[in-house]
Amino acid sequence: MKHLRDFTIFLTTLLTLGGLLGAWHSRQAALAHLRVAQTHTATLLLPGNSGGWLSMRDMVLSLNRPALAHFALTAHVTFAGRVHWQPHQALTTNPLIPVLFKDNTHARRESSQLTTVLRQLHDRYGITHVNFIGHSSGGTIAYDYLNQDRRAPVTVERLVCIGADFPGERPLRYHYPQLHILNLAGNIGETGNDSEVPVKTAIPLRRLVDHHVGSYQFTELRGPIWAMQHSLLHENPTIDRQIIQFLYPN
Numbered sequence: 001m002k003h004l005r006d007f008t009i010f011l012t013t014l015l016t017l018g019g020l021l022g023a024w025h026s027r028q029a030a031l032a033h034l035r036v037a038q039t040h041t042a043t044l045l046l047p048g049n050s051g052g053w054l055s056m057r058d059m060v061l062s063l064n065r066p067a068l069a070h071f072a073l074t075a076h077v078t079f080a081g082r083v084h085w086q087p088h089q090a091l092t093t094n095p096l097i098p099v100l101f102k103d104n105t106h107a108r109r110e111s112s113q114l115t116t117v118l119r120q121l122h123d124r125y126g127i128t129h130v131n132f133i134g135h136s137s138g139g140t141i142a143y144d145y146l147n148q149d150r151r152a153p154v155t156v157e158r159l160v161c162i163g164a165d166f167p168g169e170r171p172l173r174y175h176y177p178q179l180h181i182l183n184l185a186g187n188i189g190e191t192g193n194d195s196e197v198p199v200k201t202a203i204p205l206r207r208l209v210d211h212h213v214g215s216y217q218f219t220e221l222r223g224p225i226w227a228m229q230h231s232l233l234h235e236n237p238t239i240d241r242q243i244i245q246f247l248y249p250n
Contacts, residue, residue, distance in 0.1 A: 165201035
């Protein structure tokens with residue numbers, strides 16, 4: 001009986017490791033020969049409700065390669081809105097900057113704190129142009145920032161929303177002719193949702209930004225649960241590839 005249990009544990013561990021290795025290989029293969037334009041536009045990654053470093057880690061590390069982007073800084077934002085900067089490597093081209101909010105369950109407050117992050121990026125690091133990647137309510141944080149009166153002296157060039165929903169949001173009040181938006185919604189099979197966010201609640205963003213931005217694209221991503229589940233959308237190599245090509249087009 002003991003030998004059978006040990007064998008079961010060994011087999012389960014082997015299958016788990018095999019799955020992780022397969023996922024890693026898939027991610028590497030999807031990005032292996034990809035090249036994008038190298039710019040000084042920083043991309044800020046905004047996790048969703050209760051999210052932190054683990055939410056965006058795989059995407060950041062996957063995109064952190066010479067021909068794509070560079071994981072340069074992490075912004076740690078306290079409950080009071082103070083920002084502590086953690087450097088990782090030289091601030092060169094296409095810097096990736098995760099923004100980790102200690103108070104990570106209040107999107108409106110986080111959007112206000114994002115202003116401080118952007119101001120410090122401008123004043124301390126000379127960043128003048130940024131992109132946003134927002135997963136789940138991270139997309140709402142980015143949208144709320146764009147819709148508030150108090151903004152930083154930086155230009156937002158591109159916004160990627162992943163599994164974000166926009167019920168109850170006000171239409172965009174300001175014009176951003178330079179802003180290009182990619183809105184991605186996951187659909188597990190034919191369920192109409194990614195297990196948490198229905199596709200139909202992501203669609204209203206088009207109406208909210210209509211005639212106020214340079215361009216808007218919506219893509220409904222369909223696939224199995226292991227590829228399209230809400231928390232796995234930022235673990236998907238195909239989505240990584242689509243995002244980085246959108247953010248830094250050749």
